[in-house]
Amino acid sequence: MLASILYKEWLKIRPYLAIVFLFNAAVLVYLFIDLRHLFAIEHAEMIWYWAFQIGTLHYAHIKYLLPITGVIIGAAQFVPEMIGHRFRLSLHLPVRSDALVLWSGLIGLLAVGIIGVLDALSLYAIIGIFFPSEAAESALLTALPWLFAGPVTYLGTALVTMEPRLVRKLVYIAVSGGFLWLFYQSNDYESYNRVLWKLALLALLSVPSLILPAYRYRNASS
Amino acid sequence: MLPKLSRYTLILLAIVIMSVYLPRLYHKVFDEKTGKTQLFFSPVIKKFVFREMVGEGHQFITRDETGKDYDRQTFETLMPFIYYKNMDLWGKLPLHIDGHVFDKETMKKNRQVFELKPHMIADRSPRIQVFPLLESQPGRTGLRFPEDAFRMTDRMEFINVDTNTVDKRLTEQFTGALREAGFVFPARLVAGRVSILKPFDEGFFVVDANGGVYHVKRAKGQPVVIKTPIPSDLTVRNIKVTENKKREIYGTLLTKDGELYLISYDNYHLIKLPLENYDPDTMDFKLLVNPLYRTAVYSDDHTIYAVAMDTRYRPIARYRHVMFSGRRIPAGTVYKALFPFYIKTTDKTSGYLRFDVIRNGPSALIGIAFSLVFAIVVMNARKLGLRKHWADLAIIMFTGLYGLIAVTIIEPEP
Amino acid sequence: MENAIEVVNLTHRYGKQIVYEDLSFTVKQGRIFGLLGKNGVGKTTLIKILMGFLRPTSGRCRVLGENSYNLSPAARTKIGLLFEGHLAYEFMTIAQIEKFYSMQYPGWKRDMYYRLVDKLDLPHNHKIKNMSCGQRSQVVLGLIFAQNPELMILDDYSMGLDAGYRRLFLDYLIDYVKGGARTVFVTSHIIQDLEKLVDDVIFLDRGGDILQTSLSEFMSAFKQFRFKNNGFGDRVHKDHIIKNFDITKSTVSLYSFEPEEAVLRHLNKNGIEVTALEQVPMSLEDAFIGLTGKY
Numbered sequence: 021m022l023a024s025i026l027y028k029e030w031l032k033i034r035p036y037l038a039i040v041f042l043f044n045a046a047v048l049v050y051l052f053i054d055l056r057h058l059f060a061i062e063h064a065e066m067i068w069y070w071a072f073q074i075g076t077l078h079y080a081h082i083k084y085l086l087p088i089t090g091v092i093i094g095a096a097q098f099v100p101e102m103i104g105h106r107f108r109l110s111l112h113l114p115v116r117s118d119a120l121v122l123w124s125g126l127i128g129l130l131a132v133g134i135i136g137v138l139d140a141l142s143l144y145a146i147i148g149i150f151f152p153s154e155a156a157e158s159a160l161l162t163a164l165p166w167l168f169a170g171p172v173t174y175l176g177t178a179l180v181t182m183e184p185r186l187v188r189k190l191v192y193i194a195v196s197g198g199f200l201w202l203f204y205q206s207n208d209y210e211s212y213n214r215v216l217w218k219l220a221l222l223a224l225l226s227v228p229s230l231i232l233p234a235y236r237y238r239n240a241s242s
Numbered sequence: 243m244l245p246k247l248s249r250y251t252l253i254l255l256a257i258v259i260m261s262v263y264l265p266r267l268y269h270k271v272f273d274e275k276t277g278k279t280q281l282f283f284s285p286v287i288k289k290f291v292f293r294e295m296v297g298e299g300h301q302f303i304t305r306d307e308t309g310k311d312y313d314r315q316t317f318e319t320l321m322p323f324i325y326y327k328n329m330d331l332w333g334k335l336p337l338h339i340d341g342h343v344f345d346k347e348t349m350k351k352n353r354q355v356f357e358l359k360p361h362m363i364a365d366r367s368p369r370i371q372v373f374p375l376l377e378s379q380p381g382r383t384g385l386r387f388p389e390d391a392f393r394m395t396d397r398m399e400f401i402n403v404d405t406n407t408v409d410k411r412l413t414e415q416f417t418g419a420l421r422e423a424g425f426v427f428p429a430r431l432v433a434g435r436v437s438i439l440k441p442f443d444e445g446f447f448v449v450d451a452n453g454g455v456y457h458v459k460r461a462k463g464q465p466v467v468i469k470t471p472i473p474s475d476l477t478v479r480n481i482k483v484t485e486n487k488k489r490e491i492y493g494t495l496l497t498k499d500g501e502l503y504l505i506s507y508d509n510y511h512l513i514k515l516p517l518e519n520y521d522p523d524t525m526d527f528k529l530l531v532n533p534l535y536r537t538a539v540y541s542d543d544h545t546i547y548a549v550a551m552d553t554r555y556r557p558i559a560r561y562r563h564v565m566f567s568g569r570r571i572p573a574g575t576v577y578k579a580l581f582p583f584y585i586k587t588t589d590k591t592s593g594y595l596r597f598d599v600i601r602n603g604p605s606a607l608i609g610i611a612f613s614l615v616f617a618i619v620v621m622n623a624r625k626l627g628l629r630k631h632w633a634d635l636a637i638i639m640f641t642g643l644y645g646l647i648a649v650t651i652i653e654p655e656p
Numbered sequence: 657m658e659n660a661i662e663v664v665n666l667t668h669r670y671g672k673q674i675v676y677e678d679l680s681f682t683v684k685q686g687r688i689f690g691l692l693g694k695n696g697v698g699k700t701t702l703i704k705i706l707m708g709f710l711r712p713t714s715g716r717c718r719v720l721g722e723n724s725y726n727l728s729p730a731a732r733t734k735i736g737l738l739f740e741g742h743l744a745y746e747f748m749t750i751a752q753i754e755k756f757y758s759m760q761y762p763g764w765k766r767d768m769y770y771r772l773v774d775k776l777d778l779p780h781n782h783k784i785k786n787m788s789c790g791q792r793s794q795v796v797l798g799l800i801f802a803q804n805p806e807l808m809i810l811d812d813y814s815m816g817l818d819a820g821y822r823r824l825f826l827d828y829l830i831d832y833v834k835g836g837a838r839t840v841f842v843t844s845h846i847i848q849d850l851e852k853l854v855d856d857v858i859f860l861d862r863g864g865d866i867l868q869t870s871l872s873e874f875m876s877a878f879k880q881f882r883f884k885n886n887g888f889g890d891r892v893h894k895d896h897i898i899k900n901f902d903i904t905k906s907t908v909s910l911y912s913f914e915p916e917e918a919v920l921r922h923l924n925k926n927g928i929e930v931t932a933l934e935q936v937p938m939s940l941e942d943a944f945i946g947l948t949g950k951y
Binding site: 063064065066067068069071072073118149150151152154155158187188191194195198199202205206208209210211212213214215218219222225226228229230231232235236239 | 244245247248249251252254255256258259260262263368369370371372373374387388389390391393401403404406436437587588593594595596597651652655656
């Protein structure tokens with residue numbers, strides 16, 4: 021059963037994964053080029069001073085990378101399921117519909133997660149070229165909330181797409197948007213170190229909502 | 243069962259999000275001006291005086307501790323060492339006070355302020371532990387950042403900024419000097435003023451694994467390491483270095499017990515500041531130095547304290563004052579009724595974000611009562627049985643308005 | 657014999673509008689049922705309810721012995737469903753959609769699928785979204801036959817199909833039902849196809865009036881009579897004998913379940929002077945129009 025869901029989701033995501041990969045890679049390559057340029061035109065000791073003492077973030081390029089990725093993958097997976105009442109196709113499969121949506125969601129989260137990990141590793145590597153490892157670690161810790169925002173927008177997109185009723189769609193948009201903003205409250209490095217685990221737990225709260233659309237679809241008078 | 247459960251997780255999430263943003267929105271709409279009280283010790287009248295904002299607009303009172311009010315100019319003449327520029331403008335210099343005469347230059351040279359706000363304490367804000375060790379004897383005016391930076395690991399490692407690789411020579415040189423002086427790695431604390439906008443450079447104070455405090459400098463490229471006599475059982479929490487031309491005090495030293503010291507240039511002798519009720523984690527601290535007195539002023543959002551000391555830091559007088567801004571209930575009853583709690587994310591005393599639930603007190607019961615009534619009306623209109631949907635009402639009982647909004651907009655499944 | 661579908665006292669409303677009220681019927685196993693009715697009478701709504709995509713206002717529906725609102729995955733493996741409009745996963749190709757569905761159903765007959773689909777003469781990596789409505793329907797029908805379900809529910813299967821393919825599909829369908837263990841529940845706009853296919857018919861009218869009968873019984877009982885319009889035409893009206901009528905300048909056509917003599921007597925009683933009625937043989941389509949009326 022899971023194999024078939026994986027197959028279907030893979031077919032849907034595959035072309036967009038390529039787009040998303042390229043998008044992420046392009047931004048990361050640009051980050052590298054930008055940093056290299058900075059070190060070419062400024063004195064390195066000044067750049068280190070700005071980075072460590074003043075708190076300038078030289079890698080803010082990737083701030084919205086994963087949330088945008090989350091929206092793309094979420095749309096790629098769930099828009100084809102919903103347009104023209106196609107949700108009925110999935111509801112008629114010999115699979116529990118809530119399990120179906122949950123597994124589809126987990127597959128998407130996995131995809132977003134893998135890209136997030138690749139982003140993190142790339143960031144660490146790129147920063148590590150120009151700065152000592154402490155700064156690379158710091159960049160990673162600082163970028164973690166921006167990476168966490170990816171699954172949040174993914175889940176929000178999935179929920180908004182699958183929800184039949186407008187009012188609830190707006191609720192999902194408001195909650196997801198409010199939640200998303202929580203990850204962008206600071207422009208200083210490592211400010212999230214002490215609260216990230218709380219936000220991660222909070223993100224788990226949004227996962228169970230994935231099963232709602234299957235039930236709500238059948239209650240909406242279509 | 244499952245849809246019911248996931249409705250509640252969604253409601254919980256919505257409540258959390260609302261409790262972050264709705265109170266903020268309220269403040270954005272309804273906030274008013276508040277100002278902190280400024281407290282000084284007047285060397286002229288030998289009393290504490292303060293300047294405080296009261297009421298709307300720009301109404302200030304300038305008053306002394308006995309309750310006597312002054313007009314602004316008189317008030318400032320009570321603080322000649324602070325308002326020395328105005329004193330000069332008003333032709334009141336040179337100052338004759340207590341048998342001394344002070345002219346403008348002397349006053350300017352002797353001014354010093356030491357500041358310690360909670361977020362400046364090392365464990366209260368993030369800081370990448372890589373630092374530039376300036377050349378303290380450059381042989382020219384103006385300090386410059388060196389082409390290397392150091393970090394304390396199991397050695398004092400210097401990294402060349404251009405190649406981003408370890409400078410073995412410097413590393414061995416400085417690590418050796420530290421070890422010779424008795425330094426035990428790893429370091430617990432590295433403290434220094436990272437800036438080239440200062441009159442000279444005193445390098446770093448580094449606390450080793452045993453609590454010993456070492457003074458590390460770079461002079462003509464060579465390491466200068468001094469093991470200070472500061473007792474290692476002091477458990478140093480923070481050191482703030484301030485390079486001042488008077489060369490009397492290296493900076494402040496805060497211990498884990500909340501004791502604040504000055505590190506003097508006299509062989510690092512520690513001068514304990516006789517502070518009462520000082521909480522370094524919640525209070526902004528300032529030490530105002532003038533030729534006659536040293537005044538420590540520290541305050542949180544509610545109360546401001548001051549100790550006036552002589553030039554040997556012996557206490558002369560103390561004062562405490564509940565600030566006007568602290569007396570006014572910072573959040574009105576309406577706010578507290580609307581929001582039984584809120585989630586605090588920012589904290590001006592820390593460089594780290596928080597995510598804590600702060601309760602607003604018993605006024606919330608008013609709001610909860612109203613919310614319950616409203617909820618019952620809505621549930622009846624929707625023909626939802628009150629007993630069947632007891633959980634929704636329970637949520638409102640605990641979360642008030644947040645719960646009401648969440649439970650109403652996120653309807654139960656039929 | 658078990659009932660494949662059981663509907664008891666089904667009532668459904670859209671807001672204030674009643675779609676059906678106290679609708680009851682059964683579909684026996686091993687038979688082909690045709691659901692006939694005008695557009696908007698609620699045929700697709702009924703299928704949505706039967707398949708659990710819609711919760712009825714009240715009443716009970718059982719499909720293969722299970723509550724239709726909570727069909728288990730096991731039950732769904734035994735039900736082949738063709739949606740109105742031939743919904744399919746557009747992003748898949750001919751080969752991918754077969755592979756996907758083959759993972760869902762035990763006893764999947766791959767050659768059945770390709771036998772039907774290869775008649776399209778399209779490459780297997782042709783995407784569904786690049787197909788016409790008729791081509792898509794062939795793919796979907798291929799999938800259903802490959803699934804080999806106990807119960808087939810086909811909502812307007814003929815949409816988009818050309819005459820040749822419709823005939824081919826009918827052959828497959830008739831072949832499929834032979835053997836007795838399989839049931840087909842079908843709606844279609846093309847009535848003449850159903851004539852060859854169905855055992856039983858259900859006529860659904862607005863508000864939920866239904867007539868459930870076997871096709872043969874219906875065709876023998878329901879008759880069309882004709883007589884010359886001798887000026888009494890305007891005295892004809894619908895009642896318990898005359899189900900429907902149609903008046904032109906020259907002729908009056910009547911539709912009734914009653915035998916000729918009864919109809920004659922009824923007409924004469926109402927002052928319509930006719931001595932003889934001509935019985936007109938009808939196709940199912942004629943009978944359908946006769947029962948439900950032209951628009």
